[in-house]
Amino acid sequence: MTTSPNSPTKELSTEQREELLKALKARFDKNIDRHKDLEWANVQAKLEAQTEKLWSLHEMERTGGEPDVVDYDNETGEFIFYDCSAESPxxxxxxxxxxxxxxxxxxxxxxxxxxxxxxxxxxxxxxxxxxxxxxxxxxxxxxxxxxxxxxxxxxxxxxxxxxxxxxxxxxxxxxxxxxxxxxxxxxxxxxx
The missing domain is CATH 3.10.100 (Mannose-Binding Protein A; Chain A)
Incomplete structure (x- = not known):
């Protein structure tokens, strides 16, 4: 399945989804100082419920952004991801x-x-x-x-x-x- 930005469907294959979640979890665990007091299980549950957002994170990752959780919005219940690559993607x-x-x-x-x-x-x-x-x-x-x-x-x-x-x-x-x-x-x- 294609994941080009011009693709009409913004869905990942099962393999792509698993690879992305694995990469995001590894980055989350390695950089815990960026998101103290947040648990990966909660982040993953949100991601799995919003496939279009997961596709966007895949695009961030694919282009070298190394997205990671940097905040949690208590009012909306949303996790906030930023590109955290050392240099501009x-x-x-x-x-x-x-x-x-x-x-x-x-x-x-x-x-x-x-x-x-x-x-x-x-x-x-x-x-x-x-x-x-x-x-x-x-x-x-x-x-x-x-x-x-x-x-x-x-x-x-x-x-x-x-x-x-x-x-x-x-x-x-x-x-x-x-x-x-x-x-x-x-x-x-x-x-x-």
Whole structure:
């Protein structure tokens, strides 16, 4: 069964589902400091009940995001997953910010945009605030950078923002939304 972002069915085979759950559990157990007081059995039960969310996590994993539980929303009863790969996910680099930016390029167009990829995967880009929260859980993007959700006021003027960690400091920068670099991708998040 295909799991392409363009696939009309967003379902995993039994084997894919088992492999993903095994990988997520191993990451959960290895990084318990990211989700103290949460139990894997509760996370797994939620995942197994929401196959479309499981498919989105598979896409995060497939593109190098290494998703992990970073929080639990007591009001909604949802677990929150962020991409926790050390560097911006490899399968999501060399992309501009959104469709408008992609179409504005006259030549040397990237293959995709961050906003379109995230939508196809069923996830959202981290906001700057979420990116800073992630950095409290470890040291991420020491060599890469990640597009983050850009406020409309900046995007309307042609810009987009991205973040990284250098000199033990989290930086937020701006660029033209149409720009793209081999070391810039995006990090996403998902509620389950």
């Amino acid at each position: 490899k399968g999501r680099r060399s992309i501009c910010y959104d469709r408008e930016a992609l179409e504005s390029r006259k030549e040397h167009k990237p293959q995709n945009s961050a906003m379109e990829m995230a939508a196809a995967m069923g996830i959202e880009l981290l906001t700057e605030e979420q990116y800073r929260e992630l950095q409290e859980l470890g040291k991420f993007d020491l060599k890469t950078s990640s597009w983050v959700k850009t406020p409309a006021t900046i995007r309307e003027l042609g810009g987009a923002i991205f973040c990284d960690r250098r000199y033990n400091t989290i930086f937020m920068y701006h660029n033209g939304a149409e720009s793209y670099y081999g070391a810039r991708g995006f990090r996403g998040w998902l509620r389950v």
